[in-house]
Amino acid sequence: LKTRLIEALKNSQIHLTSSITDSDLDLKSFSNLTVQYSNALEKRYWAMYFNLSKGENISEEDKKGLEIVGNVNIRKAISLTIDRSRILNFVGSNAKPMYGFLPESSFVFQGRAIPEINYQKASEILDADGWVYDPVDKIRVKDGQKLRIRLAAISGRERTEIVDEIVLQLKALGIQVTPSYYSATDLANTVLKAKRFDILLYGVDSYIDTDRFR
8 A cells, every 4th residue: 555655646646645654755756746744643652562471372482482571681671772762763754752652742641761771781681680692693592592582563664674673773682583574464363362472563553632432
């Protein structure tokens, strides 16, 4: 759909769209296009979700992944490593970092703590937890198990670029992230229902009024 929208814009078949971002466009190739920017809308936020399910009746691969993301020290290290400002380079000029599901314009917003970015502390946490960095394979290992995490996301250029940046940031810490991409339908029916992921990159609608069903 996005490709068709871009082609329709280029061929002057449509006059207006808000369904694509400037990162989707090569503006130099559009002599007939004017881009207008507005303030960021409280429409959707993207976040990384850890799979903390019990993991009953699952494969050995799934079990290993759940053991890793179930380790609070690993989750702390990941939180200390992820730099949202670098990720913003791939999501358009109107995007801004969020540190919770409530937008600042919401009448129930009461502030939030901005998480610390501290690669050194993250490395020390993993060291203390027994995850030793292997300089040859460039991955951490504990009791023969490599620190590998599977990340699931909906396919698309923008999300692929975000995931690539996440992979790069965690690789520097010695965490190997293996991404898998799905259509929205397959992700919902195959991955989420069976909870076959370690980390999920997913977008959730966010509104000024948090009671969507009132």
